[in-house]
Amino acid sequence: xxxxxxxxxxxxxxxxxxxxxxxxxxxxxxxxxxxxxxxxxxxxxxxxxxxxxxxxxxxxxxxxxxxxxxxxxxxxxxxxxxxxxxxxxxxxxxxxxxxxxxxxxxxxxxxxxxxxxxxxxxxxxxxxxxxxxxxxxxxxxxxxxxxxxxxxxxxxxxxxxxxxxxxxxxxxxxxxxxxxxxxxxxxxxxxxxxxxxxxxxxxxxxxxxxxxxxxxxxxxxxxxxxxxxxxxxxxxxxxxxxxxxxxxxxxxxxxxxxxxxxxxxxxxxxxxxxxxxxx
Numbered sequence: 509x510x511x512x513x514x515x516x517x518x519x520x521x522x523x524x525x526x527x528x529x530x531x532x533x534x535x536x537x538x539x540x541x542x543x544x545x546x547x548x549x550x551x552x553x554x555x556x557x558x559x560x561x562x563x564x565x566x567x568x569x570x571x572x573x574x575x576x577x578x579x580x581x582x583x584x585x586x587x588x589x590x591x592x593x594x595x596x597x598x599x600x601x602x603x604x605x606x607x608x609x610x611x612x613x614x615x616x617x618x619x620x621x622x623x624x625x626x627x628x629x630x631x632x633x634x635x636x637x638x639x640x641x642x643x644x645x646x647x648x649x650x651x652x653x654x655x656x657x658x659x660x661x662x663x664x665x666x667x668x669x670x671x672x673x674x675x676x677x678x679x680x681x682x683x684x685x686x687x688x689x690x691x692x693x694x695x696x697x698x699x700x701x702x703x704x705x706x707x708x709x710x711x712x713x714x715x716x717x718x719x720x721x722x723x724x725x726x727x728x729x730x731x732x733x734x735x736x737x738x739x740x741x742x743x744x745x746x747x748x749x750x751x752x753x754x755x756x757x758x759x760x761x762x763x764x765x766x767x768x769x770x771x772x773x774x775x776x777x778x779x780x781x782x783x784x785x786x787x
Contacts, residue, residue: 530601636757637673743770
């Protein structure tokens with residue numbers, strides 16, 4: 509079942525207005541939430557980021573946290589996922605109106621969403637993944653979780669074609685993040701990650717990891733670093749709603765550190781698992 513503009517519909521009934529601005533311009537925002545055993549993980553953090561994205565794009569957002577959460581759980585339940593691991597997707601577009609680049613008057617935002625079963629990527633979490641280093645061709649407001657994802661889509665596809673799980677993006681040599689994830693590296697026992705400015709998404713899992721690092725007394729440096737520093741890292745890992753704390757064991761075919769999942773990543777994986785009730 510899908511939720512579209514206040515209606516519950518199946519795939520055969522789903523309609524997108526030909527002049528919905530999300531369809532025409534990518535003029536909208538979204539959130540992807542993880543569901544563990546039927547429970548939405550970090551709901552309030554996702555909601556607050558949703559609200560912030562709407563404000564940055566001046567899209568009306570009339571739903572309270574409790575109202576939207578109620579719809580989210582209905583999506584989970586109506587899709588038979590009340591006791592499953594899943595993902596939940598929620599999207600808001602500015603609405604439908606005759607096509608014009610500027611904002612039409614009197615727009616009514618359109619909320620839609622879906623939920624589907626998704627198991628935790630246990631084998632990849634255990635063994636680590638390969639990454640490909642690619643130029644960051646995205647726009648300059650990556651802090652807004654907007655529907656403008658073509659740059660990320662192109663990077664993800666190029667990484668796939670190189671046999672990699674994910675792309676690591678850089679702007680003229682300065683490493684930013686993954687195409688659909690944040691990036692951390694470990695050097696001499698300290699974590700390094702790009703500061704949460706307009707060049708990266710303020711990831712929910714990224715924030716959880718920062719809090720866990722503090723609890724584990726792991727030093728953190730939120731500062732920009734270059735591709736040379738990346739090549740010298742002892743460990744590296746992606747963070748994200750669907751990838752959790754995902755070790756990176758090679759980049760462009762070259763091993764990261766020993767080429768195996770490192771001790772710091774393992775500590776953070778164990779601590780993260782405890783936050784979802786698995787520790």
